[in-house]
Amino acid sequence: MIKGTIHQTWSRSLGVVSRRSYHVPSINKALKTEYDTINDYGSYKNNVFTHRLPESTAQQSPSLVALHSRLNLPSKYSLSTLSQALNLNINDGLVNNFGLNTLGKNLLSYYVSEHLLVKYPRLPMPIHNVAVDSLMGHETLHEIGKIWGIQVDSSTKLDKYLSQESEFIKYGKLRFLSEQQKGEVKESGVHELSSQESKTKIDSSFISDEAQAYASAVRSIIGGLYTHTGEEATKKFIQDHILSRKLPLEEMFQFNQPTRELVRLCDKLNFAEPLEIRLIAETGRLSAHAIYVAGAFCGTEKLGEGIGSSIAEAKTRSVVNALMSYYLYSPLDSEGNAAKVPSDKDYKFEGIVGLGDVSI
Amino acid sequence: MTIIRIGSPQASRFLARSIYLHKGPRVTGLKKDPQEAFTTNTGYKYEKSENNLKYIKGFLQDKYAISDDLALQVLTHKSFNNGVMPYNEKLSAMGSKLANLFFAKYVTEGSTNNENNVNGKNLDVLGSPIAKELSGRMTMGLFARSNELNKVMFWNSYGHGLGFETSGEMKVSAQMMYALIGAVAFSHGKEVGEQFIREKLLGGRASVEDITVRLVSGETSSN
Incomplete structure (x- = not known):
């Protein structure tokens, strides 16, 4: 049966006549997902992945242990999850960071939006969106990933063999390049756009695969923090690393x-x-x-x-x-402090809700 | 002798003009009669009346009650009268983010037999169509419709007579639902906002989950 036909039939049964244009998400066949029933969420399994990195193996990666310490992550945050957050590959058997990235993105989106909507309730929506992008866009997260000292695994298997590099080192590095991409000879000043990069090209600028990979890793690390320590600690982490950054709103x-x-x-x-x-x-x-x-x-x-x-x-x-x-008005609470956000403890609505922009 | 400054309130009293207020189809340059401009195509007048707010007030009940001003803002879309009245864009921004976060946590919170889980959470479900669509626009729009929450909405369409989706009603209804979630979160906090989604959107008849399963199941069976 064609997707549109199902939708139209069901829409009519609800008394709705519609022409299909809404895109219901479809399953990614590359993941070879299996499940018992559609809403048995615990039964979903992506068979393209065979296993997670064992914790004992992760512990032998100096780069991974160093990153864990550098980010001051709690001991509950396992090294195998941190390694998973750095893996974007789909075909090496190890579980990649897709789920962690999705979780992290949702957490970041919520806390960044909440912060801006309460702190600057009257920002026009285009400025609000630019502000969200400057706090959690690809370029920003790319910079943050670099500041955190995440390194890209860019050496081929042959290079690793010749330099006698321990096989565990790569588990603490950002893995998104295929062996073929790693082996490509780079010409100084020349960059061939990948298909993904071409999609993001506007005029002469584009979002590089590397920037997207770094951003994905940062979001995944945040997602991993949620799975191990819960939402309160994740919120604190987002406040410390993302919301604390200076935002030049007046220049926007x-x-x-x-x-x-x-x-x-x-x-x-x-x-x-x-x-x-x-x-x-x-x-x-x-x-x-x-x-x-x-x-x-x-x-x-x-x-x-x-x-x-x-x-x-x-x-x-x-x-x-x-x-x-x-x-740029920012509301204060009854004690003269910045108004609390809805996720704060003992929250009381003392701010304002934006009324919407004016049309010119 | 009294001098009246041009532009002062006294001047506006003396120099009041008679302005023709136009009714009917839009004519460039003519000011629309507010009586008509502030009335929807279904005859609902823009005001904080019981008649306008009864559907969402009945849905929220006392536990999740919001102020009348906020309730009217929830029901008002940017398209209504060129966005002159307070509209729901910011509430919707808050609500959609909260809904996305809540449903991402909801699908991963149960027990799992997937050995690739991360600290007991099955993250493999997150890329699935159902996980993506639980907080999707179509689901929210249909939920609003099946619970009669979109009976009174202040919005304008280029074709009110067209279908649910084609006229834009689905999109506006979904935005109203996100705004409702956002309004509850603003008024009572995030925790109550999440409780609201769990109790009212997942717990009642024709729940968001049922709607999503029906939306997505056709698709998965065709694969």
């Missing part, structure tokens, strides 16, 4: 029509008085370098102030200042 804004945006915003907020942009002060317009100070007012309330070398500049700056003050 670009206003094309700031005055119009502020007028629409005042409308949306039901301000009784109309928006006015007034000149507050000037150094004297016949002076050599005149400076003007303008303010955006709503009745007697000053929304923003700006300084410029022309009246137009000062007015625009005052409007932009008003918009930035609104968008």
Whole structure:
């Protein structure tokens, strides 16, 4: 039976007439997944993988033990899980990091979104998305992975043999390259895009396979932390390593029509008085370098102030200042501290919920 | 002599204009009559009335109750009247992330006989269609429909008469469901938000799990 036919038949039985365009996820046949019944979640098994790395083998990998110590992971976090988090290969029999990566991604997405939605509830959605990307995007996680000292396993079996490298070393390295890719001769300044890299190409930039592999490893390490220590410790880890990074939000804004945006915003907020942009002060317009100070007012309330070398500049700056003050507002709780996030203990809703952007 | 500044409140009182408010199909340059603009195609007027909020209030009951303002925001989509009223985008962002996280934990929390488990958690299930679709848009949209939660929603479609999916109703209903989860999490905290998903979305009749199984099972049998 064709997928669309099943869906349409069932939709009609619910009184819905629809044309199929929604894509229901399909199973990845390469994983050779078997299960008893579709919702018997414990019975799922990907037969492409034969085993996990034994803990006794993992303990013999100096690079793995060093990474475990460097990240200050708890002793409950097994070395075999850490090694699994670094494995992206599908065909070497060892379980790869797909599941850990999915778990880590969900945990990261939630805690990063929660942090931004509570701390900056009025951020416009495009800025919110860019902020999420700067905290947990591929490039950021790639950088974090490098800072953590994760190394790529890039030497071939022959290289390892010739240099008498212990076979255990590779278990502490990031494994995503095939033997063929490892053996390819690299030309300086020339990079042949893989099929995956080609998909991410925009103009002259692309997300490299290496960046994606590093990002996947970082997410998987977070997922592994959840499986061994639970959610509270994972949240703390995310706060320490991801949310603690400086986020230059004010640099992410670009206003094309700031005055119009502020007028629409005042409308949306039901301000009784109309928006006015007034000149507050000037150094004297016949002076050599005149400076003007303008303010955006709503009745007697000053929304923003700006300084410029022309009246137009000062007015625009005052409007932009008003918009930035609104968008970057961060709520405080009754004790003057930053408002708690929903996952905090003794959470009480004291912040605000964003009302949505204005359309220009 | 009294001087009235242009733009001041006094001026707006004296210089009030008569504006023609247009009813019917949109005409460029004409201001729409708010009475009409704030009414849905099914005749529901945008307001915090019992009639508008009864479906989601009945679903939430006292245990997961949210404020009327938040409830109205949950029901309002960005498309309604050009997003002039508070809409559910941010609530939805919160709810979808919480739903994804909850269902990822839910499918891995049970016992397993898979020897490749990680500390007792079977992670092999995470790439499966059912694990992906449990918090999917189609599932959430159908759940909202089967529980009559999308009876009153403030949104605009380019074709309200079209089908559930084609008109955009599925997408808007799903977004409303995510927003509902987000609103509960914002109001009561993450733990209660997860409890809400477990009790109301997984526990009731026509649960999210039943819907997903039916959605996905056709697909797996065809493989």
